[in-house]
Amino acid sequence: MTATKILHAVIPLVADLAQDLPERERLRRLLAALRTLLPADAVALLRLEGEWLRPVAIDGLVPDALGRRFRLAEHPRLAQLLAAGQAMRFEPDSSLPDPYDGLIAHHGPLDVHDCMGCVLQTGGLSWGLLTLDALEPGRFADAAALDMLQAFSNLAAATVATAERVQQLTQMAREGAHPTLTESNRSEPEMLGHSPAMRQLKKDIGLVAASDLSVLITGETGTGKELVAQAVHAQSARADKPLVSINCAALPDNLVESELFGHVRGAFTGAQSERRGKFEQADQGTLFLDEVGELSLPVQAKLLRVLQSGQLQRLGSDREHHVDVRVVAATNRDLAEEVRAGRMRADFYHRLNVYPLQVPALRERDSDVLLLAGYFLEENRSRLGLGGLRLDAQAQSALLLQPWPGNVRELEHLISRAVLKALSRQTTAASSDSQAKRPRMVSIGVQDLWEESPASGPAPASSSAVPKELPVPEAADDTGLRERLQSYERQLVADALTRHQGSWAAAARELQMDRANLQRTAKRLGIERS
CATH class of the missing domain: 1.10.8.60 (Helicase, Ruva Protein; domain 3)
Known part of the structure; x- marks a missing residue:
């Protein structure tokens, strides 16, 4: 009976190894199969990243668990599982805190009472952990449970290795198989998010990063534009070169030229030594111009030359310096409108806006x-x-x-x-x-x-x-949080449209939303436009 159960769970996963599946779907199927084998209330797949473990797939935990990062020094259970090198179980009366206490979905602030896990190894190295948790003491007391988990871990390791390989091949195909973009030598800031908007942004970042095109990052304040700039640099061929950032809004007009291009001794009062500017500091690397819409027209004119030819002169000097810099700029302003209003030079705007990246609002x-x-x-x-x-x-x-x-x-x-x-x-x-x-x-x-x-x-x-x-609203017991929220959203939107006789603009004002965003939300919720 047990052998039959294992075969029924494993055979579809083996077939999946040859399929071109999205990584999230592949890992979701892996955890679903594990829960059919072992009676867990929650399972998680965590990847080892230095001193941290990062959840990459969860089943049975609250949604926010996927965004958490567990430092090994602060979570002794996870550290012990990694050190064990094989499947192990903690006794229900273990005094070690469990990182998933209170995080089991649909059960409130309850503690985990039975826990086991196993290391996943790929290429002879520890890749991460599979963890299983139950609220009932003794759920994993059967000795066969550990053997089953250990056997399953080999298939799990093959699954994650396949998912990573597919992702790497896709990335290499998109970026021209550039050797500097492999996972082993990339140090990329993490951009959290699995929504369609964030997946598209990550795809666009990977596409433009392999080039040397100038990038203009736009988006509302607080969306993470600087993080996007860091990701562009980290995925580029310049990743091992400097990333130099400058906040254009914080530059006094009398110091802008010195900060950007540098100066020689005696160029102005207080210039007691020669100094390189930000462009020279970023040579061979990337220069990030944050709040670029705050630059004055005279400064924009002076920047045009270095953007076009890489030639610059330090303040107070006639000597030419050449730099090789990739420029990434960011703003929360509508720069096209700034051009129409005469507050930004059209030629400067087009030099920056070679490849636009729009960071979605939360x-x-x-x-x-x-x-x-x-x-x-x-x-x-x-x-x-x-x-x-x-x-x-x-x-x-x-x-x-x-x-x-x-x-x-x-x-x-x-x-x-x-x-x-x-x-x-x-x-x-x-x-x-x-x-x-x-x-x-x-x-x-x-x-x-x-x-x-x-x-x-x-x-x-x-x-x-x-x-x-x-x-x-109340809902049936088998309705999850997402379904209940969608039902509530659908009710709010439909009621607002009814009150305003189908006027999208009026309904958007009542709901304090952008009209286009309201229409997208309505489409997602299945509300037809009348």
């Missing part, structure tokens, strides 16, 4: 909100030395329904504030005397994310305030 990234929230929660947990941090179901719903005018930066600050509020509230509630003790598990609710001011009433929507009691 409200356009769907469930990436919870993934990012998980990342910031783990950062705060580590910084504050807490046992665990979790978002309750209502807080998750509230985060997904926000418009996020401040984007990722707003979310980061919101989570940091909410952690401190929840910690203070739960520490006070748990203390019966003057010696308050920190709770091991801190749960964040809507009241920690937003609160109303008694004096002035609810904060305006631009301050990201929501009601303390979010009216999430």
Whole structure:
């Protein structure tokens, strides 16, 4: 019976190895097969990256778990699993904290009571871990469970190796098989997100990074434009050369030329020695011009020459210097409108805008909100030395329904504030005397994310305030969080359109959304345009 069960789970996975599947789908099938073999409430596949373990696929955990990063020094269970080199199980009464306490989906702030895991090895090296967790003590007590997990780990290792190889071949085909772009020698900043908008952005980054074209990154404030610039540099042939950044908005007009092109001794009062500018510092590498829309017209004119020919002169010198620099610029302004208004030179704009990259707003990234929230929660947990941090179901719903005018930066600050509020509230509630003790598990609710001011009433929507009691509709027991949220969104959009007799513009104003974004949301929810 057991052998038959294993065959039924393994045969489809073996067939998948020869299929051209998206990486996420391949790994999802892997974890689904594992859960058919072993009675786990949650399974996770984590990749080893230096001193960190990063979840790349989860099944049975809350969505924000996929955004968390586990430092080995802070998670002794994961460190022991890696050190063991083979499948091992922790006794239910183990005193070691479990990183998944409170993170099992649909079960609230419950602790894990049975845990086992196994190292995955590819090419003779530790690739990462498979972990299985159960809320019921003794779920994995059967000795055959460890043997089954150990046997399954070999197939899992082959699956992840196939997924990586397919990804590398796709990348090489897209970028002309450039030898410097292999995974082994790339040090790329992580860009969190699996939404269609982020997948398209990552694809565009990989496409343009292999060239030397100038890149103009646009997007609202707080979307992560600097991170995109770092990714372009990291994936380019210049990755081992300098990436020099300069904030154009912070440059005084009288120092712009010196900062960009350098100066010689005596060029101006205070110039006591010769100095290279940012362009020369970035020679052979990349120069990132942040807030490029803030540069004045005279400075734009002086930049044109170096953008066109790579020739520059230090301030106070007649000597020519030649630089080989790839320019990446970023702005939250509409530069085409700036050109029409006469605040930007058209030739300068076109020199920058050779390959545009639009960074999507957070409200356009769907469930990436919870993934990012998980990342910031783990950062705060580590910084504050807490046992665990979790978002309750209502807080998750509230985060997904926000418009996020401040984007990722707003979310980061919101989570940091909410952690401190929840910690203070739960520490006070748990203390019966003057010696308050920190709770091991801190749960964040809507009241920690937003609160109303008694004096002035609810904060305006631009301050990201929501009601303390979010009216999430009731649903059947077999309906997940995503389905319930979609149903609620569908109801809100349909009601707004009904109230405004089908006017998209009026409904968008009521819902505090961009009209085009509302129409895209309606299309996703299956609401037909009348």
